[in-house]
Amino acid sequence: MKLRAVSVAVACLLAWLPAAAVAKLPVDPLASPMWQPLGAIFFGDDVVRFDDRVRVIFPAIAEDQHSFPVTIDARGIKGVKRILLFADLNPIPLAIDYTPDAAQPFLATRIKLDQRTPVRGAVQLEDGSWLVSGGWIDAAGGGCSAPPASRVKGDWAEHLGQVRGVALRQADGTHVRLAFRHPMDTGFVANIPTYNLDEVSLSGANGKSYGTMHVEASVSEDPAIAIITDATAGETIVLRGGDTNGIRYDGSLAVRDGAANAALAAR
């Protein structure tokens, strides 16, 4: 019995040792206190490298800590199969976990900032390895712990399920912009449990998938998401979405021709 306990302990130790060996993350150029633990969670045993070709673009200042725009543009990298957007020092670090299918490695949204934090994009390649980039952004506190405007106003339930959007075929692909109505409760405001939009997928004719994403409550109230798909002008894109209470966010939008649109605007 005693022997068995020891062997189990050794087995555990052996199982733990190799993980510890490969979990040696590269030194964080941003010197974040959360890099090691978050790296272990997000990347596990996968190889991780820092690479500036993962362009994480955001404004020079966080004008509003409840709604901070971030774009991850990895179109300079071939074979991206997954994109993570996260902010190290947010209480919910992950914002979006996006799997582009017939789409380019590009993701834009607005997130909450609970304090000064690194904001990062990580892209996973076909071989399972990750390329990471990002930067620090200063922010006033409390982006994740103030009640959303629709809770203060009291009309949050009236707009559930609503989505606005546009899909425009341009030279570099079809830009799809989606604007959802949702309070995106983080669970850090007294008496309001976590409640968020959590699954979004876009597909085209014959069920061809453009991409799927998992969304966390660290995305700003009334989430706005932009991606670039391979959809063609005239095609109808089908949106399927849902929140953590099972409210559906389904819809559809026709891809308009960007050149025709520009001519219309110029008239």
Added chain:
Amino acid sequence: MLGALAVPAWAQALTYRIMPEPVGDGIWVVRGADGPIAQDNGGAIANITIIATSAGTVLVDCGPSLRYGTALKSAAEALTGQPVVRVYLTHLHPDHIYGAGAFAPGVVAATPQLASLLKSEGAGFSDGMYRLLGDWMRGTEFTPPSVLLTAPQETFGTRRLRLLPLAGHSAADLAILDETTGTLIAGDLVFHNRAPATPHANLATWQASLATLRALPHRRVIPGHGPLDPTPTTAIDQTRDWLGWIAQALRDAVLAGDDNVAAGNMPIPPRFASMKAARYELQRTVSHLYPGLEADLLPRIDTKR
């Protein structure tokens, strides 16, 4: 020399240098730094106006902190030889009004609209200002105005100041016309060679107010930010041009499906090359206005529509 060098920078007291520049007969402007609120300027980014009258000194706005208000009061009184008898607050933003604590009761004045707005909003800027400016803000507490301006003008000695309650940069903006010199003190309704800020703006209302200001019989303009405009219309027209451009450009960006980051990084037309803080304010404006524009302009695509 060595002794002076040995004094570490952090040991120097934070001191605002108040340097009034003459604008006309008995009127001066204290220029703010034409950038964002930052440690290196102590938040002194707004222009302050000093007016000498036989009945005392009049100020338009009073700066970002108690320390600034105190320095401004003594500099203005040394300049004119008269005590400060009136401080007008042009609007709610802290870079213009947080120096009010340096003045006696009965001196600091605002329109009823602004005074009412300040009851709910006035103290709220404090956390942000202390976070950005640290010790520059020491002792500063929001001080509400003690005088309500209900008449269309105030007269000090022989100097008549016309009061113009407007809106657009915020929900309650005050512009003042010094009839003696024809100087329009525009508050933040007018910016000059410094991009307009929009945290509480209504662009359509703002344009209407600018049309009102443009029609006044004034000769020059002291803008809220940026250099004095020696002409009646250059700065007003530049502000109208920027606001018109931004309204159209953001509309176009929303309709093209651009995200906020792309909108904030759009090219700024070359005619605005002289405007300081242009990219900074464009990105702030995207933050202020983009979600509302998306809600207004993008069609519903959900199955419940």
